[in-house]
Amino acid sequence: MTTTASHALLAAEEVSSSSRTLTILVFIVMIAVTLGVTVWAGRQTKSAADFHSGGREFSGMQNGFAIGSDYMSAASFLGIAGMIALFGYDGFLYSIGFLVAWLVALLLVAELLRNSGRFTMADVLSYRMQQRPVRTAAAVSTITVSIFYLLAQMVGAGAVVALLLGIQPGETYLGMDADTAKIVGIVVVGILMTLYVTFGGMKGTTWVQIIKAGMLMGGTIVLAALVMAIYGFDFGELMSDASNASGAGQSFLEPGLRFGVEVPGDALQTMWNKLDLISLGLALVLGTAGLPHILIRFYTVPDSKAARKSVNWGIGLIGSFYLMTLILGFGAAALVGKEAITAQDAAGNTAAPQLAREVGEHFGGEFFGSVMLAVIAAVAFAAILSTVAGLVIASSSSLAHDFYNSVVRKGRASEHEEIKVARLSAFGIGAASIVLAIFAQSLNVAFLVGLAFAIAASANLPTLLLSLFWKRFNTRGAVAGIYGGLISAVGLVVFSPVFSGTEKALLPGIDIAWFPLTNPGLVSIPLGLLCAIVGTLSSGESNPRRFAELQVRALTGAGAEGAAKH
Amino acid sequence: MVAMHSDPRFDQLRRSLMRFVLPVSVGFLAWYLLYVLMSAYARDVMSTVLFGDVNVALVFGVLQFASTFGIAIMYARYADRKVDPLADDLRTELTGAAAGASAGRTGGRA
Numbered sequence: 001m002t003t004t005a006s007h008a009l010l011a012a013e014e015v016s017s018s019s020r021t022l023t024i025l026v027f028i029v030m031i032a033v034t035l036g037v038t039v040w041a042g043r044q045t046k047s048a049a050d051f052h053s054g055g056r057e058f059s060g061m062q063n064g065f066a067i068g069s070d071y072m073s074a075a076s077f078l079g080i081a082g083m084i085a086l087f088g089y090d091g092f093l094y095s096i097g098f099l100v101a102w103l104v105a106l107l108l109v110a111e112l113l114r115n116s117g118r119f120t121m122a123d124v125l126s127y128r129m130q131q132r133p134v135r136t137a138a139a140v141s142t143i144t145v146s147i148f149y150l151l152a153q154m155v156g157a158g159a160v161v162a163l164l165l166g167i168q169p170g171e172t173y174l175g176m177d178a179d180t181a182k183i184v185g186i187v188v189v190g191i192l193m194t195l196y197v198t199f200g201g202m203k204g205t206t207w208v209q210i211i212k213a214g215m216l217m218g219g220t221i222v223l224a225a226l227v228m229a230i231y232g233f234d235f236g237e238l239m240s241d242a243s244n245a246s247g248a249g250q251s252f253l254e255p256g257l258r259f260g261v262e263v264p265g266d267a268l269q270t271m272w273n274k275l276d277l278i279s280l281g282l283a284l285v286l287g288t289a290g291l292p293h294i295l296i297r298f299y300t301v302p303d304s305k306a307a308r309k310s311v312n313w314g315i316g317l318i319g320s321f322y323l324m325t326l327i328l329g330f331g332a333a334a335l336v337g338k339e340a341i342t343a344q345d346a347a348g349n350t351a352a353p354q355l356a357r358e359v360g361e362h363f364g365g366e367f368f369g370s371v372m373l374a375v376i377a378a379v380a381f382a383a384i385l386s387t388v389a390g391l392v393i394a395s396s397s398s399l400a401h402d403f404y405n406s407v408v409r410k411g412r413a414s415e416h417e418e419i420k421v422a423r424l425s426a427f428g429i430g431a432a433s434i435v436l437a438i439f440a441q442s443l444n445v446a447f448l449v450g451l452a453f454a455i456a457a458s459a460n461l462p463t464l465l466l467s468l469f470w471k472r473f474n475t476r477g478a479v480a481g482i483y484g485g486l487i488s489a490v491g492l493v494v495f496s497p498v499f500s501g502t503e504k505a506l507l508p509g510i511d512i513a514w515f516p517l518t519n520p521g522l523v524s525i526p527l528g529l530l531c532a533i534v535g536t537l538s539s540g541e542s543n544p545r546r547f548a549e550l551q552v553r554a555l556t557g558a559g560a561e562g563a564a565k566h
Numbered sequence: 567m568v569a570m571h572s573d574p575r576f577d578q579l580r581r582s583l584m585r586f587v588l589p590v591s592v593g594f595l596a597w598y599l600l601y602v603l604m605s606a607y608a609r610d611v612m613s614t615v616l617f618g619d620v621n622v623a624l625v626f627g628v629l630q631f632a633s634t635f636g637i638a639i640m641y642a643r644y645a646d647r648k649v650d651p652l653a654d655d656l657r658t659e660l661t662g663a664a665a666g667a668s669a670g671r672t673g674g675r676a
Contacts, residue, residue, distance in 0.1 A: 089624070089627075092624075093605055093627065096598075096630045096631070097598075097602075099630070099634055100594065100598045100634050102634070102638075103590075103594050103634060103637055103638070107587045107590060107591050107637075108587065236620065239619045239620075243619065250615075251613075253621055254609065254612060254613040254621060255605040255609060255623055256609055259606075262609075274606040274607065277602065278603065281598075285595070305650065308642060308645060309642070311638070312639070315634060316635070319631055319634060319635060548567070548568045548571030549568055549571070551580070552567045552568075552571050552656075555579055555580060555653060556570070556576070556579065556657045556660060557653060557657050558567065558656065558660035558661050559567070559661065
């Protein structure tokens with residue numbers, strides 16, 4: 001088996017020069033097109049609604065594509081395909097949580113938020129509360145969630161760019177070795193996302209996302225179809241080939257290789273592992289509808305009906321994408337093989353690009369292999385870019401609208417001023433995340449996405465739902481709910497085995513781990529909800545008039561912000 | 567706006583929305599939780615092979631996709647028929663017929 005792996009590496013070096021040139025060429029074309037779109041969008045961005053919400057003129061279908069794009073990050077395109085390739089069924093299990101979560105957004109959040117807010121999540125949270133404490137808390141949680149998510153994506157981006165260019169350790173390309181290429185990857189991604197947001201605002205960001213979603217779906221459909229063609233469109237054949245090649249046999253097609261692992265002879269660890277799976281499952285399904293960069297997407301359409309339509313488009317795209325990922329993952333397990341995948345990247349992040357090359361070579365020789373690799377590499381690069389841009393605009397809108405305008409300027413800032421601050425914030429967040437990502441690049445930050453979902457599920461979703469449906473809910477409840485959920489989620493992770501105490505931990509040198517789960521959701525979600533309820537009941541404040549107004553607005557759409565008229 | 571909250575037609579709007587949203591939310595969350603719990607604790611059942619290489623786990627997973635798609639479509643149809651007409655009526659009454667959806671410019675700032 002070792003010879004197979006070294007053979008694959010050798011083959012990688014042989015094709016890499018032609019495919020690298022092609023990959024770089026496709027990257028440059030894509031960067032040029034997206035920057036062109038950004039400049040065009042920037043010229044049309046005049047009001048605060050243009051900057052934060054793209055003028056609210058996107059159709060349900062367009063926003064559905066952008067939602068899919070925000071969500072189908074490189075982490076889910078490369079990560080889930082790789083997880084399925086290496087661990088089989090459990091990668092699929094992971095994607096199911098991501099998909100079902102959209103029903104929470106569809107049924108309980110999207111339309112009500114669209115009707116009653118303007119630019120940010122805090123607009124709804126603070127509607128019947130004291131503005132400053134609630135908006136400050138919401139901004140803190142928005143920025144924490146977005147930065148964690150952003151860091152995970154950018155650190156991944158550095159590694160992925162180096163791998164997509166096929167730079168092996170000890171080898172240089174254009175004078176860069178693998179480590180320099182990672183840093184260059186982080187810096188390029190950071191600069192581009194800052195440019196998209198600073199100049200293009202939500203309009204530019206949304207169009208970049210729509211383009212990416214088209215590329216991603218197109219690339220995935222072609223690749224999945226080619227894999228199926230190899231197996232004569234017999235999925236059963238693909239499955240049995242994948243499970244045979246995996247070395248795990250039947251258990252490759254069953255849950256348990258990656259999550260909820262049963263440790264023989266260690267009943268305690270087995271119990272923690274299984275609870276960890278449930279904790280992750282909860283965080284995934286309840287987190288999506290509390291992710292700020294997803295929530296602000298609902299403001300980019302003219303009304304609540306379009307918001308509903310956009311979630312349904314998103315569900316259709318994301319669901320069919322995950323189903324195709326199952327084909328890609330099994331395909332990579334069968335055709336590329338575990339040895340060759342882990343030889344390239346231990347976490348399996350390059351399984352999909354490797355599969356593209358393999359399948360291309362099968363049908364059209366070395367040249368077509370290089371073309372397929374370049375195309376899938378470009379898709380992955382686009383996936384990184386559009387997701388990080390969505391995260392930057394979510395945090396800069398919250399900084400400018402919630403913190404600067406409402407807290408610092410007490411709502412007296414002009415639109416021009418708010419846009420200027422939002423642009424500055426985007427610039428600052430972009431620069432800060434480049435620096436943070438460079439420092440974090442050698443750390444294992446894969447857990448950050450799970451943490452971002454856990455915070456969103458613990459701090460944001462409970463307060464959002466209580467403010468829409470609980471009459472008694474008040475300022476202290478909202479503030480306690482947000483900080484309680486945020487602190488318990490982050491705090492428990494600090495004392496968990498992903499932070500310290502194990503070899504794979506963020507800080508392997510120390511051991512302060514006493515919380516046994518890697519995902520805090522199982523404890524922090526109920527805790528966040530409890531803080532919100534206790535906080536509310538401990539304060540006498542209540543504003544039934546504003547609550548009545550909020551509900552009428554949320555349900556009827558009366559007084560909702562309309563589309564901009566140009 | 568505030569007076570509308572105690573209007574029987576608003577009550578009807580809220581009830582017609584909740585009649586779908588509440589049971590369906592409880593239902594799909596329980597259905598998903600059952601899937602996760604079985605993946606953790608009922609591995610014998612999940613690994614039962616139904617035909618070929620297809621086992622219960624795969625069918626259960628695909629059913630999660632199917633139920634998600636199904637609920638999304640059902641909700642869109644339900645909202646379109648049973649909720650939107652009520653909401654449209656009340657909104658028109660609140661904001662004036664001519665203004666429609668774009669009346670929000672002057673709407674209360676959050």
